[in-house]
Amino acid sequence: MTVNEAKHLSKGIMACGxxxxxxxxxxxxxxxxxxxxxxxxxxxxxxxxxSQMEPGDLIGLPARDENxxxxxxxxxxxxxGNVIILLDEINRAHRSIRNAIMQLLIDKRIHxxxxxxxxxxxxxMNPPDENYDQVELITxxxxxxxxxxxxxxxxxxxxxxxxxxxxxxxxxxxxxEKYPEFLSVHGGVSLKTSIKPSPRSWYKLGKVLSVLSExxxxxxxxxxxxxxxxxEAAKVFVDKIASSDVYSPTxxxxxxxxxxxxxxxxxxxxxxxxxxxxxxxxDDQIGEIKKDLDRIADNLIRLSHVVPKDSFEALMRMLVxxxxxxxxxxxxxxxxxxxxxxxxx
Numbered sequence: 001m002t003v004n005e006a007k008h009l010s011k012g013i014m015a016c017g018x019x020x021x022x023x024x025x026x027x028x029x030x031x032x033x034x035x036x037x038x039x040x041x042x043x044x045x046x047x048x049x050x051s052q053m054e055p056g057d058l059i060g061l062p063a064r065d066e067n068x069x070x071x072x073x074x075x076x077x078x079x080x081g082n083v084i085i086l087l088d089e090i091n092r093a094h095r096s097i098r099n100a101i102m103q104l105l106i107d108k109r110i111h112x113x114x115x116x117x118x119x120x121x122x123x124x125m126n127p128p129d130e131n132y133d134q135v136e137l138i139t140x141x142x143x144x145x146x147x148x149x150x151x152x153x154x155x156x157x158x159x160x161x162x163x164x165x166x167x168x169x170x171x172x173x174x175x176x177e178k179y180p181e182f183l184s185v186h187g188g189v190s191l192k193t194s195i196k197p198s199p200r201s202w203y204k205l206g207k208v209l210s211v212l213s214e215x216x217x218x219x220x221x222x223x224x225x226x227x228x229x230x231x232e233a234a235k236v237f238v239d240k241i242a243s244s245d246v247y248s249p250t251x252x253x254x255x256x257x258x259x260x261x262x263x264x265x266x267x268x269x270x271x272x273x274x275x276x277x278x279x280x281x282x283d284d285q286i287g288e289i290k291k292d293l294d295r296i297a298d299n300l301i302r303l304s305h306v307v308p309k310d311s312f313e314a315l316m317r318m319l320v321x322x323x324x325x326x327x328x329x330x331x332x333x334x335x336x337x338x339x340x341x342x343x344x345x
Contacts, residue, residue, distance in 0.1 A: 001150050001152055002154070003028065003032075003033060003158055003159075003162075006020075006022055006152045009148075010033060010150075011041070012208060012216075014121070017207075018148060018207065019123060019146060019147050020122050020123070020150060021090070021122075021124070021148065021149045022122070023124075023126070023151050023152065024127070024151065024152035028154045030124040031124065034122060038084045042082070043082050043083055045083075045084050046086065047086045047088055048085065048088060050087055050090055050097050050098075053093070053097055054094075054096075055096050058101065059074070059113075060111070060113065070112060071111050071113070074113075078115065080118075081115070081117050081119045082118065083119050084121075084122065085115075085119065085122075087101060087121065087124070088124050089125060089126070091125040091126070092125070098143065104121070105143075105147075108121075141198075145198055147228075148204070149228070150223070150227050153184075154183055156176060156183050163176070195229065196230050197233040201228045201229045205225055208224060209221065209224065221237075225237050248273070249276075249277035253292075253299055253300070254292055258302050258306060260306065261306055267308060270303075271312070271314070271315055275314075278319060278322060279318070281329065286328045286332045287328075290332060290335075297339035297340050297343055298343070300340060319333050319336060319337055320333075
């Protein structure tokens, strides 16, 4: 995602009361995105560098109030809702800090301090790789599910326009125009954990999509969805809203609804659904479809002709692994593999 795309979507997400998390290498403009949004919306920007904070910096200092102890608001706490709070370096923060801000993400409050209505929150971090100091990897799905997660990559033409507007030395601008490969660190960024769908994430996605224009929904639906429900679910969702030709696993396995051709994304989306189907099928479902074993094997062979070979082989390896399981699922997968081998042989 380019810097301008990240800024455009982050603004819409925060207007819905949700929280974008920008991931990118140093210097790509994550903080500038927050500054630009604050300037464009007339909001004050408060940057909290979480790697340099302790729990007391978030909660405030204790004070006695008659017979009770209360916490005084920290000096950064906003007086009104016309504010953007940027939670910077979120993955370099100590676990105790992340625990403290969890309440901020969920309830828009910390301890007895409640954020003013309308306060916007966003977060940023460097990718969790060997180039950066990390306290620990963020792998808690409950924590990650609070964010719309975007990977920000600088686009040379975009940066050159910005550089000219900001009077960057012409020699540097000319150099980047000629050698754009030297603009920034190469390689993708990743959380090193997978984003999974949940009822909460689908609710958040629907909340944001409902306020976007039709053009924005068409252009950004996949980017938004993959950042909150994961790329596999996002691909199937986008395919479904763009076309009615998205078949369920039972459509393919039992009814033989297999298109004559599939592009790489459609094929991988279908195979992901089949893997999930075989992995989660229960004994009652197995009892219902076991009589159709020959038909299922025939349809899988047909499917093998329209999907990438390596992707189909991954599905077969999964079936082999499941065939080693005890119980009906293991027996079913073992029989299915025997049928497939017999038909191919």
